[in-house]
Each structure stands twice: as structure tokens, then as C-alpha cells.
Amino acid sequence: MKEKMMGQGAGRLGFCRKAALAPMVRVGTLPMRLLALEYGADIVYCEELIDIRMAQCRRVVNEVLETVDFVAPDERVMFRTCLREKDHVVFQMGTADPQRALTVAQLVENDVAAIDVNMGCPKEYSTKGGMGAALLSDPDKIEAILSTLVKGVSKPVTCKIRILPSLEDTVSLAKRIEKTGVAAIAVHGRTKEERPQHPVHCDVIKAVAQAVSVPVIANGGSLDLVKSHGDIQVFREAAGASSVMLARAAMWNPSVFRCQGLLSLESVMEAYIRYAVRYENHASNTKYCLCQMLRDRVESPLGKQLHAAQTSAEICEVFGLQEFYSEHRARLLARQDSLHTGGQRPDRPVMEGDVTTMSVRFHRREYPPQITPKMHLLEWSRREKLEQPAYETVQRPLDRGFQSTVTVAEKKYRSTLWEKSKKFAEQAAAVVCLRSLGVSEGRVADPEAELVSKRKREERRADQSEEEKEGPHGPPNASDSTSRKRHQSKPQEEVKG
Structure with missing residues (x-):
């Protein structure tokens, strides 16, 4: 040749x-x-x-x-x-x-x-x-x-x-x-x-x-x-x-x-995850590639756990990389701080007229499934006996981007960044409000967030209650079970997006 x-x-x-x-x-x-x-x-x-x-x-x-x-x-x-x-x-x-x-x-x-x-x-x-x-x-x-x-x-x-x-x-x-x-x-x-x-x-x-x-x-x-x-x-x-x-x-x-020579698939997948987390690869793309590596093992216990994972944090948990993920998030935040003049976070609150603003964007993958900043803000408002947060959203014709302003306790908050949807814009406004107030927004990196803990307690109580209803005679009738499932699904339906 x-x-x-x-x-x-x-x-x-x-x-x-x-x-x-x-x-x-x-x-x-x-x-x-x-x-x-x-x-x-x-x-x-x-x-x-x-x-x-x-x-x-x-x-x-x-x-x-x-x-x-x-x-x-x-x-x-x-x-x-x-x-x-x-x-x-x-x-x-x-x-x-x-x-x-x-x-x-x-x-x-x-x-x-x-x-x-x-x-x-x-x-x-x-x-x-x-x-x-x-x-x-x-x-x-x-x-x-x-x-x-x-x-x-x-x-x-x-x-x-x-x-x-x-x-x-x-x-x-x-x-x-x-x-x-x-x-x-x-x-x-x-x-x-x-x-x-x-x-x-x-x-x-x-x-x-x-x-x-x-x-x-x-x-x-x-x-x-x-x-x-x-x-x-x-x-x-x-x-x-x-x-x-x-x-x-x-x-x-x-x-x-x-x-x-070839390395074990386990070590290769772990190395891939580290790169994916380091470079903020989208979790769905990371999961897709890992599933391709598993091939015929995709229905194994590991494959099923991977399939259930929805965020990069959850993927890391499946592979025992929780500490690596936490350390990466800490390094990322530290780098954001060091790059900003005066050591302040780039999302530091700034007053624009009567509105508190920050340059932040809502990333769904940073929050647990079914838990959003809007939920945390609503929960906090109820606890403080305030009126429900009110959102006002506008769309600009140029690129059809959305920007939302939330009013809480007669004060207004919004992100200076425009989002691709009305729902994301409202979530970004909620993030600005929560950060300005110093209230947890419930990100994955904050697993002990109050609302997450509350939901876990509610789920445990519901499970215990169900066990008591079953007693020695087995589960309740189908209509009771259906009613309970319908009741539990309502909070999730209210906060999609």
C-alpha cells in the first residue's frame, strides 16, 4: 500500500x-x-x-x-x-x-x-x-x-x-x-x-x-x-x-x-462522567452516551438506576460520584466569584428603579424533579403569611424571548436575562427573589432545602398512613387507592416548568 x-x-x-x-x-x-x-x-x-x-x-x-x-x-x-x-x-x-x-x-x-x-x-x-x-x-x-x-x-x-x-x-x-x-x-x-x-x-x-x-x-x-x-x-x-x-x-x-488495551467499562463510564460534569454537558446527553456504552446491560440494575436519573447529580449518585460532583460545583462557584471584580458574585442584586435585578438564568437540571424555585417562593410566602407571589411576563418581538417580574411583599424582582419560555422566565424571577431574600431556592447542591425535606416527610407520612389502612387485611379497595394517588399528583401538576 x-x-x-x-x-x-x-x-x-x-x-x-x-x-x-x-x-x-x-x-x-x-x-x-x-x-x-x-x-x-x-x-x-x-x-x-x-x-x-x-x-x-x-x-x-x-x-x-x-x-x-x-x-x-x-x-x-x-x-x-x-x-x-x-x-x-x-x-x-x-x-x-x-x-x-x-x-x-x-x-x-x-x-x-x-x-x-x-x-x-x-x-x-x-x-x-x-x-x-x-x-x-x-x-x-x-x-x-x-x-x-x-x-x-x-x-x-x-x-x-x-x-x-x-x-x-x-x-x-x-x-x-x-x-x-x-x-x-x-x-x-x-x-x-x-x-x-x-x-x-x-x-x-x-x-x-x-x-x-x-x-x-x-x-x-x-x-x-x-x-x-x-x-x-x-x-x-x-x-x-x-x-x-x-x-x-x-x-x-x-x-x-x-x-x-481495553479498560473495564466501569472505569470508562466513570471517566466519561467526570468530563461530562466538568464541562456542564446536558444530563440527557450524558445519560444517552452511558446507555450506549451499557448496550445489552441497559436492563441491568445499574442500567435501570441510570435510566431513572434525571440530573447530572443523580447520574453521579448512581456511580458513587457524589463527592466529586459536590467538589466540582464548589469549584465552579469559586471560579465564578474570582472572575468577578471585587470578589462579588455576578448575580449580586442591583436596583433598577424599583426592581431588584440579577443576571441569572433558570437551568431545570439544577433542581430536583418536581421541585422548582417558584414552589420554594410560594412556600416561603405562605409561611410568612404574605400574599401569593404575582408574576408579570413580557415577550420581546426580536427573538421571542421572555422576561418576568415577580412581586412579593410589594417588592419587585426579575432577571436581566431573557428566557426561551414564559415558564422559565417566571422561574428565573423566583430565583432572583429567593437569592435576594437569602432563602434557599432548592438546588440539587442543597439537598437539605426545607421544601425538599418537607416533601420527603409528607411522603413518609403518606406511606405510613397507607400501611396503617392496610392493616392485617391487605390493601384498601381500588377506589380508595385511586383517590389517594389522584390527591398526591396535584402538587406536581401545578408546578410543571
């Missing part, structure tokens, strides 16, 4: 003899990328990110997490990266428009090592709008997109394709792609109609590799060929490729990149 070499400037990402983490939706976020790099991956691809959404993002330096975030108008972080992966991460986008692709590439190019265009994913998420594998039937558009990117950005440009029904068409497309000036071509050795249960066509990947002078990255061997680190070289040679890209094999156990 001839080695594919290309003229590269110093510091440019190369694609020869490399092992790469493949782009995977919901998997290729920052924690998984960093874990793969820790275990020995040379290159890590982010999950496919759609150009229309990314083009609306603004670049934000997150000094607390020490990351660079690309934030959508609704404040959702679409792409998060950090210095550790800067020379290794490839930004993959879904696009069908050359100019929009260029806009996104120029937005992120200074924070990534290369730009990749997805031309191989057969799922509707990618193919709608002519993206992903839909591009395979439009070589003119492929050429326009790649040529525009190669000319318009300073970083290497690559693409990922699937093979076509005929060998001749696949080789012809690869040659046309090569002429655009791309730095490498990743080839998934299946057609867009084939699925993982179909064998990977190493012979077609090899034919492409022999036909072009740029590096070819072989993909699709996880099920058939790659079970351990030693198999990566076997797959590379079988496909005649310059490098190998792993998806499912790395998703199931990213320590497949370790030349010293």
Missing part, C-alpha cells in the same frame, strides 16, 4: 496513519471527544451540526468552564470546544449550500483543526434539505461546496461519503472530490441503503484509496473487524487506507483507542 502524503504547513492537521473518532449524533460532544483523545485517538470529529442553525450562533468565550461556546439565539450551546482538543477536533457540518457552509466554516475555523462536510449519513436528520447522503446524487453541488470551503478557509477541508452502487461511480466521485483541493476523504464502506448488519466493502475503499492521491480514511468496520486497538491496523490494511475512523466501536468503549 502506498502512503498518501500531502504538502502541509506547520501545525496543519494531517490524515496519515491516524485513528479518528467518527462523527456521531448525540455522541460526539466535548466529553466523548476529550475521553477519546485521552485514550489515544489522533483526531476527533464533532457530531454533525446543521449549517442553518450554526449560522445563527455567536461565539462566546466561557471563562468559567474555560471553553469556547457557539450559542444559538435561544441560548442553547450548539458547539462547545476547548484548548485541549483545538489541534485535533474536526468540525463536521450538514449543508447543501456553498455560501452558508462558508459562513459557518469561517465562524468556527479559528477554534478547530479542520472542517468536514457530511455527505454520507442516510438518516432523515441529515438528508432533508439535500444534505448528508442526499448530496451523493448531486456531484455538482458537492464540488461547489467543497471548492468554496477550500478557497475560503485557512484550515484543511475534508468530507465523508458512502460508496455508490457501482465501483466505477464511487471512484469517479472520489476523483472529482479530490480535484476540489480537499485534504482527505473519509469513505464509509456501505451504500446509503445498507445498514450495520451488512458487511463493510473493504475492496471498494481500497479501490478509492488507489485511485486518489489524498489520504483516504476507512470507516464502517466496527462490527465486522474492530474489537480492540490491534484491529484498527488490521482494518486499515484490509481497506488499503491511510487512516481509520471508528464510530460504534468507540461509542461502546472509547478505550479502544488505547494501545495498551
